[in-house]
Amino acid sequence: MAISINHQGILVDSSQPVSLSQQAYERIRHQIISLQLPPGEVIDETRLQKELGLGRTPIREALKRLALEKLVTIVPRRGMFVTDIGITDLQRLFEVRLTLEALAARLAARRGQQAHWDHMAAALANLPAENTLVDNEIMIAIDEACHQIMYEAAENDFLEDILTTLYALSLRLWYYSLSRIGDMRGAILEHQIILEALQARDGDLAAQLLRQHIQAFQEEIQLVMIGGPTSDGKV
Numbered sequence: 001m002a003i004s005i006n007h008q009g010i011l012v013d014s015s016q017p018v019s020l021s022q023q024a025y026e027r028i029r030h031q032i033i034s035l036q037l038p039p040g041e042v043i044d045e046t047r048l049q050k051e052l053g054l055g056r057t058p059i060r061e062a063l064k065r066l067a068l069e070k071l072v073t074i075v076p077r078r079g080m081f082v083t084d085i086g087i088t089d090l091q092r093l094f095e096v097r098l099t100l101e102a103l104a105a106r107l108a109a110r111r112g113q114q115a116h117w118d119h120m121a122a123a124l125a126n127l128p129a130e131n132t133l134v135d136n137e138i139m140i141a142i143d144e145a146c147h148q149i150m151y152e153a154a155e156n157d158f159l160e161d162i163l164t165t166l167y168a169l170s171l172r173l174w175y176y177s178l179s180r181i182g183d184m185r186g187a188i189l190e191h192q193i194i195l196e197a198l199q200a201r202d203g204d205l206a207a208q209l210l211r212q213h214i215q216a217f218q219e220e221i222q223l224v225m226i227g228g229p230t231s232d233g234k235v
Contacts, residue, residue: 024062032071033172043080069165094218102207104154109203112153120149139184146191177224
C-alpha cells in the first residue's frame with residue numbers, strides 16, 4: 001500500500017488504479033464520516049450523482065458497500081439513510097476494537113515487513129510542526145493511515161476487513177466530537193511509539209500500546225457524548 005493524503009485529508013492508496021465505484025465509495029464514505037452527510041440524513045442518489053459527477057451504477061454500488069459497513073441504513077419502501085450514532089453503539093464498538101486491534105498488533109509485529117513500517121513513518125512525517133496551525137483533516141488521515149498499514153501488515157484479510165469497518169465507525173465519532181476534544185497531536189504521536197514496538201517485533205508491547213491508545217480515545221468520545229469535561233477542560 002502506497003499511502004498518500006490528498007488535499008481534502010482523505011486517505012488514498014496511490015499504488016492502485018481507482019474505479020468509478022471506488023471513487024464513489026471513497027467520496028461518499030468521507031462525506032458520511034466527516035458528517036457532511038449527518039446521522040439520520042436521507043440519501044439522495046440524484047444529488048450525489050450531480051455532486052460527484054458520477055453515474056447511477058457506481059453510486060449504487062458504493063451505497064451498497066457502505067450499507068454492509070453500517071454507515072448507511074437501507075429501509076425497504078422508505079429509502080436509504082445515514083446510520084445514526086448512539087452511546088450504546090459506542091460502547092459495543094470499542095469493546096470489539098480493543099480486542100481485535102490488539103490481535104492485529106501482535107500479528108503485524110510478527111508478519112510485517114520493513115516496507116510497511118516505512119509507509120507508516122512516511123504517514124507520520126505528514127504531522128505538522130509543533131506550534132503551527134493544525135488541520136484536523138490531516139491529523140485524522142495520519143491516524144487512519146497508521147491503523148490501515150498495521151491491518152495490512154497483519155496479513156489476515158478477514159481481520160483487515162472487520163477492523164477497517166470498525167475504524168470507519170470510530171472515525172465518525174471522532175468527527176462528531178472534534179469541537180470538544182482539543183489538540184490531537186499527542187494522540188497522533190502515540191503511533192510513533194507503536195511503530196517502534198512493531199519494528200522491534202514486540203507484539204505484546206505493540207498490543208498494549210494500541211489498547212491504551214484506543215481506550216484514551218474512547219474515554220474522550222464518551223465524555224463528549226454523555227456530557228462532562230474533556231481532557232483539555234472543555235465542557
